[in-house]
Amino acid sequence: MKWINNIIGNRSASTAKDRLKIVIAQERSALSQPDFLPLLHKEILAVIEKYMRISSDMVEVDFSHQDKSAVLKLNVVLPGGKRDL
């Protein structure tokens, strides 16, 4: 029966695991990071907002560790992709 589970059953569980991995990693790093990081997130957002009309849900901010360095990933989705933003 395992192969049936693999095809139809386990999709939502693996989605759950993937989502939790990200959230938990974010929260752990938030706890072990200096306090200025959330502020930094917000200021980066504010700066983008100065130049473009963008709502906060179009900006994803990810913080992670890779090897010995920390990576701040910014993913900004621009509406329409035109210049007259």
Add this chain to the structure above:
Amino acid sequence: MSKIIVVTSGKGGVGKTTTSASFAFGLANAGHKTAVVDFDIGLRNLDLIMGCERRVIYDVASVINGEASVKQALIKDKTNPNLFILAASQTRDKNILTVEALEPIMTELRDSFDFIICDSPAGIEQGALMAMYFADSALVVSNPEVSSVRDADRILGFLDSKTLCASQGKEIEKHLVVTRYSPKRVSTGDMMSLEDIQDLLGIPLLGIISECPSVLKASNMGEPVILDKRSRAGQDYEQIVRRFLGKSAGLNEPVKKPLTLLQRLFKNNKELVS
């Protein structure tokens, strides 16, 4: 006229957040502008259940501390343009929730939304008391299980004494939602029936949510279970929303598992024989 509705239970794990998410989604789907607010400071989960955990930038605490406006902190739902989420803060001290701090936020929410759903934390601490403080109406969530019913009764006491409504001499509107209900186990006498629970708590029943595997699946996916229209629990939440809005008078019947094709064949055979 906008309405603030607290989803509360006393006991943890009975389905407050699941109910908040699906109830809010249902109201928004019916065309009402709806905000759902997580009051569980330090242990937020509504964002996960609604699937917006990666879009939380500001939260209740940032609004209280003046770092963001209510508008900035509201997260638009992925699919429903009428639905907005205000997340709880994950790191800060839960004592930031006070009547004085929340009053301007709730007033602003009242001005821009038809319904404001307050997802209460478990327990009877500050967070739970603040979630119910401004409410006009309460969904009291309980499982058909002794500790859950007892805690729900405790919460009823708080609703009648520790809320703004109570202090103004008005009675808060109370609705019972029984979750994880299994008619099969009721019929074998292993589970308290709806009548039993209503007798004990003495508040009107808004509806029941059947024990249903789709609830776990929906939370895995980060989508309110009401979106799973084919699932029993999804239909149960639909019915609860309709009843709340006065669009349906009937209770959702606690139906036993639909018969499988094989069972149906056998049933028909039996009927033919007899």
